[in-house]
Amino acid sequence: MRSLIIGFACGIGLLQTQASLPGIEWYAVGLVLAALLGYTAWKFWKPLLRVPLLLTCGAWLGFLWAAAFAHYYLDQELPKAWEGRDITVIGTVADLPDRTAMGVRFRFDVEQVVMQGLVVPQVPPRLALAWYGSRRVQAPAEDGEQAAPARQMAGDLRPGARWRLTVRLKRPHGHANPDGFDYEVWLLQDDVRATGYVVDATGSGPGTGNHRLDAFVWSPSHAIELARGWLRDRIMAALSGQPYAPVVAALVMGDQRGISQADWGVFQRTGIGHLMAISGLHITMLAGLAGGLASWAWRRSRVAGMRLPLLMPAQKVAVIAGVGTAFLYVLLAGFEVPAQRTFYMLLVLGVAFWSGRFVRVSLVLCLALGAVLLLDPWAVLWPGFWLSFGAVALLLYGTVGRMRPHHAMAAAASARWWQKLWLAIKTGARAQYLVTLGLVPLTMLLFGQYSLVSPVANAVAIPLVGLVITPLSLLGSVLPAWAAQWVLQVPHELLAWLAGFLQWLDQWPFAVWRAPLPSWWMFLMAAGGTALILAPRGWPARWLGWFGWLPLVLNPATAPADGTLRVTAFDIGQGMALLVETPDHRLLYDTGPAYGTHSDGASRVILPYLRARGIERLDRVVISHSDIDHSGGALSLLGGVGVDSVYSSLPEAHPIVRASPRHQRCAAGQSWNWDGIGFTMLHPTAQSYESDKWKPNARSCVLKVQIGRQAILLAGDIEALQEQHLVEGPGADQLRATVLLAPHHGSTTSSTEPFLRAVHPELALFQVGYRNRFGHPRPEIDARYRALGIRTLRTDQSGAITLDFGDQLVAQEYRQEHARYWYDR
Template sequence: MFNRTGISHLISISGLHITMVAALFSGLIFALWRRSFFTTARLPLMLPAQKAAALAGMLAATVYVLLAGSGVPAQRTLLMLTVVALALWWGRITSVSHVLCLALGLVVLFDPWAVLGPGFWLSFAAVAVILYVSVGRAAANGDAGKLRWRAALQSATLTQYAVTLGLVPLTVLLFGQASLVSPLANAVAIPLFSFLVTPLALLGSVLPAPLSFWCLGFAHFLVAELAQVLNWLSGFSLAVWTVPIPDAWMFALALIGTIWMLAPRGWPARYLGLFAWLPLVLNAPAHPRAGEMWVTAFDVGQGMALLIETEKHRFLYDTGPTYSPESDGGNRVILPYLRARGINTLDGIMITHSDTDHAGGALSIMREIRVGRVSSSLPLEHPIVRAAPLHERCIAGQSWHWEGVDFALLHPTAASYDSEKWKPNARSCTLKVTLNGLAILLPGDIEAVQEAELVAGKGAELAADVLLAPHHGSGTSSTLPFLQAVQPQLALFQVGYRNRYRHPKQEVFERYGELGIGRLRSDEAGAISLRFGSAIEVIEYRREHARYWYGR
């Protein structure tokens, strides 16, 4: 909800909170220091009140940042406050652009990995936008005669407009989406947090009971009421604008257009900056052409998840594992990928069986995007079945056809659902997908018994160019007769790095090699993309996007 309404920066420990704490302590020390003449201390004669206030504000901000965990936005704010305080202490003239650049340089110096986090870019970009539209610009005619509150309101509106507009290209580049209701949500949330929630929370943390209870209780009431408003805003279908991650040239062009639009008054034809956004706005999701099929085997760790795409349809085979109560392959891997591609609808999901390394991300996915139907071998009382908009059981013999691509279920049989002797693995939905005579076989976690049944009952139907290794290459599957029946050119092993099951088993992995089958592992190759057309093109993510620490 906070992401969809664009107010996550207020919920986290942001620069706004740290600046407020620093200003509070700075103002308190300044007021007390100036009035020390009423005592025998006469402190201003030893140290000017401005310097004492600057030192107090810097120390208060330091303590608060350490308590808050020293995130990148917190580091940025602390370093900027520190530079300003030191400049005041030594009597140096301070340029805000120098302060921002020095803070940026110090953050990178102390934490080089910060540049890999979205918070680094968003934090510094937001401050840079505010400085660009405010510092050094003359006020509009008549501003001096306006009431103070009207001038403050105009300044706050300009700042919100500039930040909202200025961060759109960067937000789309990082997340593939931008909140359209963010200006309205922030117009309500920023004053509420700045003037009520944060001060009340800080007071409630130091006051004795019952004063602390009243302060914290009222702050909680305000946030709860705000959440109701935000929930209403986030519920609109157009609350978030979703597009594919843009190419570098699209982002650069949109950035130039944004700078042009936010230029000072008098800059010629500022509206022309909107035209530089056109490639970003009109960026359409990539999809296979007619006569093509794309298969993406995700790097979800010890689990299984593959996206199958035709010209007009998208189908997900398994949804990855559960990592923790809050995270799974769906919300950590699959959904970010779909958003980056601009995909907001799945025509179908197939959950091979109930093991959490295959079904762990299903509920997260169904909560976030529209799913046409769900096929599975799950019990009918399973939460995924209940949450599915339309559910059907996997039964051998089912088939469908999309844009020249044939989908055929080979396993399990209808009779297997009436027997209680089989484990969930034994009922894994086994799917064969074929285009132009090229096929991929997806057997889930079937084991030796089921492989033998398929060899005896299906025979030549098992032949495929690509095989997803059954049960991640365990010692209970990938039998020699099965591999000889499939005769794949390439095998995919979806396994987690140093997984506790030690998949794939060494003897099984070597069995594939002895048969001359090419082998790719997701723990080494990352995500593996297959492009089916007149031939099969294989793309390994870690080879295409190599990092320096890979050693190659």
């Protein structure tokens, strides 16, 4: 069974690396082959033959199961013909809405699509919607009265409510960058095949406009989400204005969205992020507490005149209470993978106890693994899956079979309280040592960093959060409002103290070890070495395991070879951000847009890429001008990575200039040389800063990077007049370049024909957002490039684009090099 489940997991993982899904003929062949393998394995009793057969059989079944899931979900995709068109739908709010400063985001289950003319639009059954700001909507009719117009906020949305909405949709599309978050597969996992927003749709009749039809439509999922919302509202009301109220809410009902990015950064860097939600530890603790109380009450039922133990043993009652409590708590947690794993393991152990069977702990873990992947084949793509199962597997590897439970139980029964406490501390320290050391290779593979202060942080946080803060938070969330305000203050104050302690740890000089993401062979060597280090006492030469870590520890940041240049144009939406790398230096041109109050191109795209590469310092950052799609990520970048100097056309009072370690204005004629590669600023002129008539676009920093006979021209958002000045000015002979970053994203105000002829590029890059509201690049501009024989690449279609300048120009498109079946087809 264990071999079959492990093979099943391997098959699912293999499917998630495919560029396309298998055809129907593969299902017939695969099922027949899996049946033959299974039958052959059943006939062979020798493990040397049975294990590989079962692994192969499970792999085929996992591959086909995941493919069937993917086919079903992808077939529900929004047709391209209906993108960007107003569609009226009727349905229910499917989850707990996420309220932000810009509006509300929520999932919407479609029940009915209103006919447009003679056609019913094809709309997927689940949508991810945003409702921005205040809207004029219609209040529902009460007790048979006619509906009356009213002003409500989009924040009035509640789980389970049925609404009639007019929406504007697009197909799932996210940024595609190396080592970045894959938004498209995240939506696919949640069965969301279209995203969009609610549009103004007011009307005078009862059947028109955006309005609520029913306050609540019953279903189990709606009831769960409503309960989660009720708990969150109670906690936030009781701790109104308190900084760690969102953390208390996360511990009670698993909603982590309110935790600030600054707090999350501290939690992650100190290695306790796993505790700031409903974790497996919390579920196990609560299940044990519920089981213990149920057993205590059941045994003492004779006091009330009942003899319940004669009907059912108290131990079985404890199992039912513990598993049932765990199930309810997992539902409150949103059914995340770590919570699922814990519940399935408790369920298997409970069933085994009830049936009077002995079950190997490794089988329990494998059954939990199979259950998770059976319901969610995409779970293998997320770090939480690997860290959750990896931590439990390490605990099993490091403890099972190395203790004598009967002797330990006998000794514990006769020991004094301080001896029991010391035994508990030793056991906990051993578990923390196993997890801390054992997860280093996996954590470095997933994140490229490891918290060196995590043992200290976890030693304090695990007992405090698990035994004090979480139980008090759960108790306070269900008490009457007057009592909740007093009880919830205690866990909040403890969290505030814990946060201060973690911030102190985070300031240690070597709190976090960062390195480039290791290759697979480095990871396998480190994992093998770790297994040897944690092997049982008496195992020969365990110290040799440390040598398996050497490639991981000495893994250097990669850089272009001598005499070459690499430019990475990030898929960053409607904005600009390019990383220019020479063998020994790095320059970032623009920092991408701001997406919201706490999110921008640097925090979501650039910094994760730099950390994955092991890049901790940039020699220079050039911010072409002040427009938010070019400078929106600058402050996050300056706070997240070392920067030697900043060049920009920003005014001296600008916050980015003030935050820069060393700032210099862009001016035509500036030049420098790195590793034999020339950098020349062509625009703006120094005199332009003396006039206040120039728009930010007109003062964009234009940078040319030259390597041998090849060059790339980074033109910012200059427009036709500036292009004319460059073509007719004294530096016109410097315009010619192999690659051109299209000015102003391909707008009609730029890319004039004389300018394109003067540059004469082989390739033009358009950094644009998918279906951006400006329509960039404009069709007539794209046609102009093509008419001049210029090849064009767009980040919204290609993902991140990497250019290698050497003897030849080599362009790599991330969506082709890293093709996956869920990318926009």
